[in-house]
Each structure stands twice: as structure tokens, then as C-alpha cells.
Amino acid sequence: MVQKTLKRLPAKHKALLSGFAAFLLVILLLPTETAKASKTSQILDLGVRYDVPLQIATSQDIAEYLEEDSPQWTSFVVKKGDNLAKIFKRAGLSPQQTYRVSKAGKDAEKLLTMRPGEQLELLIDDNKQLNSLRYTLTSTQTLQIDRTDKNTFKTAIDTKQLDTRYSYAQGEITSNFWNAAVKANLSQNHIMALAGIFGWDIDFALELREGDTFNVVYEEHFNQGEFIENGKIVAAEFINQGEIFTAILHEDGNYYTPEGRSMRKSFLRAPVNFSHISSSFKKRRFHPVQKRWKAHRGVDYAAKRGTPVMAAGDGKVIRATYDKYNGHHVFIQHGEKYVTKYLHFTKRAVKKGQSVKQGETIGYVGATGLASGPHLHYEFLVNGVHRNPRTVSLPKARPIAKKDADIFAQIAEKRMQQLNNTKRIMLAMNR
Ligand SMILES: [Zn+2]
Numbered sequence: 001m002v003q004k005t006l007k008r009l010p011a012k013h014k015a016l017l018s019g020f021a022a023f024l025l026v027i028l029l030l031p032t033e034t035a036k037a038s039k040t041s042q043i044l045d046l047g048v049r050y051d052v053p054l055q056i057a058t059s060q061d062i063a064e065y066l067e068e069d070s071p072q073w074t075s076f077v078v079k080k081g082d083n084l085a086k087i088f089k090r091a092g093l094s095p096q097q098t099y100r101v102s103k104a105g106k107d108a109e110k111l112l113t114m115r116p117g118e119q120l121e122l123l124i125d126d127n128k129q130l131n132s133l134r135y136t137l138t139s140t141q142t143l144q145i146d147r148t149d150k151n152t153f154k155t156a157i158d159t160k161q162l163d164t165r166y167s168y169a170q171g172e173i174t175s176n177f178w179n180a181a182v183k184a185n186l187s188q189n190h191i192m193a194l195a196g197i198f199g200w201d202i203d204f205a206l207e208l209r210e211g212d213t214f215n216v217v218y219e220e221h222f223n224q225g226e227f228i229e230n231g232k233i234v235a236a237e238f239i240n241q242g243e244i245f246t247a248i249l250h251e252d253g254n255y256y257t258p259e260g261r262s263m264r265k266s267f268l269r270a271p272v273n274f275s276h277i278s279s280s281f282k283k284r285r286f287h288p289v290q291k292r293w294k295a296h297r298g299v300d301y302a303a304k305r306g307t308p309v310m311a312a313g314d315g316k317v318i319r320a321t322y323d324k325y326n327g328h329h330v331f332i333q334h335g336e337k338y339v340t341k342y343l344h345f346t347k348r349a350v351k352k353g354q355s356v357k358q359g360e361t362i363g364y365v366g367a368t369g370l371a372s373g374p375h376l377h378y379e380f381l382v383n384g385v386h387r388n389p390r391t392v393s394l395p396k397a398r399p400i401a402k403k404d405a406d407i408f409a410q411i412a413e414k415r416m417q418q419l420n421n422t423k424r425i426m427l428a429m430n431r
Pocket residue numbers: 296298299300376377378
């Protein structure tokens with residue numbers, strides 16, 4: 001807290017404060033018992049204590065000094081229903097100043113879309129004239145508007161230069177993925193990103209098991225040594241029930257296996273996001289999914305009512321209706337061969353004949369029709385025959401474009417080294 005305040009002070013104030021601190025130290029170190037020194041004497045005797053004729057500044061003096069020529073930045077938090085005019089009015093600024101600031105240029109238009117909770121910092125002089133305005137756009141960009149000599153305003157965007165460092169996380173699943181990932185210090189965004197990267201290979205809702213492990217290398221962005229934000233996951237490995245999946249980020253923003261096959265595939269493993277699935281695999285052990293699948297030719301995802309259900313792949317809605325057995329349900333045709341079926345919605349989000357993209361919300365989990373509780377019943381058909389979506393072999397992923405193959409091979413080699421290094425480091429740490 002104190003350090004933060006100090007950081008914001010101009011250098012000369014810092015010097016003053018540290019001077020004051022040093023002076024206090026001198027005062028404290030001076031013994032109470034002092035010897036009298038001759039005022040005229042220039043020579044000081046060894047071992048004799050002398051009074052030091054110094055005036056002690058009180059902390060109030062310091063505060064006044066700081067206030068005198070410290071810039072008067074004032075923060076205004078954007079409230080619900082706020083706009084620039086309202087905030088300027090609260091700050092005691094005239095409508096003319098609002099107008100001139102809003103017309104300061106293209107970048108000033110960003111002030112028209114301020115959201116509640118954001119902050120506006122204003123520097124106002126004694127004549128109630130705005131000198132400067134600062135508005136944080138992103139973690140690295142700040143809009144600054146300054147008054148010019150001619151009493152107009154000019155805008156500038158202040159961009160922090162970022163250095164990228166690499167960090168790593170590694171975890172083992174004991175109860176569920178979320179807990180293991182949190183324990184491994186992964187951020188919420190990285191947890192969701194990791195599940196997304198492997199979402200075509202692993203059913204995070206039903207297929208994770210105790211002992212599954214993950215290993216992640218991700219970027220961290222710094223500005224002059226100060227941590228600013230997390231960056232992307234650049235490499236990740238997930239071992240699910242003994243099977244190893246590895247993903248490397250390419251320059252195109254997509255993930256590929258180290259051999260250069262896209263992680264992205266025609267079908268998602270699970271049409272619901274794992275974070276909505278309430279029970280952990282420990283509870284599900286009493287309901288062997290394989291047996292259940294044989295009994296009713298589908299996979300059940302127990303989830304909270306209203307949980308969004310995604311289209312497992314790109315396709316066309318061939319049925320979207322209600323009946324007393326299936327409740328609200330949606331069928332999607334994917335190319336010639338595949339059909340996916342989704343039953344018991346509380347509400348449908350698509351219409352018959354509509355084209356849908358993979359991951360698009362097509363309805364919401366419910367318990368309509370013959371259902372004992374809220375869950376998604378999911379079926380996967382190949383050439384009209386029900387197949388277990390968890391075990392059926394699906395179309396192979398596309399390889400990386402030929403022109404990218406060489407550069408990707410270099411990236412992959414480097415990333416695999418990073419992944420293996422993190423494993424070694426973690427092993428050493430856990431020893
Ligand atoms: Zn079912």
C-alpha cells in the first residue's frame with residue numbers, strides 16, 4: 001500500500017520522503033544524553049556527543065508540501081446509467097468542457113461506451129478547468145486526453161510494452177478437473193482454455209479419472225518487471241486414462257499435435273461444458289456409463305437446468321420440436337453420414353432447417369418428456385445406426401497446411417522441450 005503510493009509520487013517527492021526517513025533515523029540514533037558543543041568551534045572532539053541544530057519537519061508539513069504541487073488527479077467510478085456529461089458535472093466541469101473533450105478526436109469516442117465499474121481519472125486545476133483525463137482501455141492501453149495551449153483537447157493512447165515470459169503448471173486429478181487445475185495455480189481462463197484445447201479428444205464431463213494428469217506451458221506478460229496479465233497457453237499435455245494428448249499453439253492461433261494435425265475435429269466429445277456438470281466421477285462410479293449406453297443408446301449428462309447445450313459439430317437442424325417422450329428435442333444432420341440427437345431440453349434455441357456451427361447453443365438442459373431429473377440425453381448415429389459417441393471412431397483431423405509445416409515443426413520442437421523441462425522441474429520440486 002505504502003509502496004504503491006510512493007510509486008505514484010514524482011521523483012522529487014520520493015527524494016524528500018526518503019530524506020525525511022533518513023533524518024528520522026538520525027534523530028532516533030542520537031542518544032538522549034548530549035554534550036554541549038561550542039557554537040564557534042569547528043573541531044569536534046572524538047567520543048563527545050554534540051547537538052545537531054536541525055529543524056524537525058512534522059508529518060503535517062510534509063503532507064502540505066506534497067499537496068502544494070502534487071497533481072490533483074481524482075478518480076471517478078462509472079455508475080450505472082452514467083455518461084461523460086454526468087461524470088463531468090459531478091467533477092464540477094462545465095458542459096462546454098464535456099463537449100470539447102468528446103470532440104477531441106476518434107479515440108475520444110471510446111468515452112461514449114464506458115461501462116459501470118470502470119474508472120475515469122481527471123486532473124482539474126483551481127479554475128475548474130480540466131487539464132488531463134485518463135481512461136484505462138485494456139490492461140496495456142490507456143487513453144489520455146490533454147488540454148492544449150489553444151484550449152482544445154488532444155488525445156493519445158498510451159501503450160505499455162510487454163515482455164513475455166513462460167510459466168508452467170502441472171496437476172493430477174484426484175476429485176475433479178476444476179479442483180486439480182485450481183490447485184495447480186491455473187487461472188479460470190486457462191482452465192476453460194485447457195478444456196477447450198482438448199475438447200475434441202476428451203470428454204471432460206464424463207471421461208476424466210483419478211490419476212489423470214496435465215502439464216501446461218503458458219505466457220505471462222510483464223511491463224518493466226511488473227506482472228500485467230496471463231497470455232496464451234502455448235503447449236499442453238493431458239494424460240487421460242493412460243492416453244497422452246499433446247497440443248502446440250501455432251502462429252495462426254490454432255492448436256496442433258506435435259506431428260502437425262489439427263486439434264480441431266468434426267465433433268466435440270461432449271456437447272456440454274464440463275464446468276456445468278455437477279457430480280464428480282467418484283459419484284458416477286455407481287452408474288457404469290457403458291451399461292447405461294447399451295440400455296438406452298445414448299449418453300446422459302446430468303447438469304443443472306438451463307445449462308447451454310452445444311451442437312457437437314457443424315450441421316443442419318433436421319428436427320426441433322416437442323413430444324411427450326423426448327420432451328423438447330433437437331436433431332442435427334452433419335454431412336451425409338452423421339446425425340446427433342439431443343433430448344429433454346427445457347427450451348430449444350434453434351429451428352428446423354437452420355444451419356448451426358460447432359459449439360453453437362442449440363438448447364438448454366431440462367427434464368421435459370420422460371426424464372427423472374434435469375439432464376441431457378445425447379445420441380450419436382452413423383449411417384442411421386446408434387453408436388457410442390465415446391468410443392466411435394470419428395473422421396481424422398486435418399493436417400497443418402503444407403506451407404506452415406516447416407515453421408510449425410520448429411515451434412513444436414521448442415514447445416516440446418518446454419513441456420519436458422516443466423516435467424523435470426516439477427519432478428525435482430516434488431522430490
Ligand atoms: Zn438418456
